[in-house]
Amino acid sequence: MGIFFMIALAFGGALLFYFTAPHQRWLRAPWPARPTRIASSVCVAAAIVCGTQVLPVATSLSIVVATVMACFTLYPFVGLLIERARAGQVA
Numbered sequence: 001m002g003i004f005f006m007i008a009l010a011f012g013g014a015l016l017f018y019f020t021a022p023h024q025r026w027l028r029a030p031w032p033a034r035p036t037r038i039a040s041s042v043c044v045a046a047a048i049v050c051g052t053q054v055l056p057v058a059t060s061l062s063i064v065v066a067t068v069m070a071c072f073t074l075y076p077f078v079g080l081l082i083e084r085a086r087a088g089q090v091a
Contacts, residue, residue: 002054003063006047010064013043014071025079044068 017040018024019031051060
């Protein structure tokens with residue numbers, strides 16, 4: 001159960017950080033940068049803490065970092081799909 005929370009918190013932290021980007025495509029306007037990035041940092045730190053209760057520190061850190069990197073790669077493509085769906089171009 002701790003691994004699920006670790007990965008969910010890492011996904012959430014990366015998503016919060018993505019929402020502050022000026023060219024993100026999920027929302028109409030980006031969220032305020034400072035409070036959202038603080039919340040993102042707290043989520044990622046909580047993910048590492050959750051992971052260290054179940055796994056060794058190096059393992060949990062590498063899983064969190066890999067999850068965040070995968071999210072930063074995936075979220076722009078999901079944003080493109082959302083933008084196309086808004087325009088009615090997705091069948």
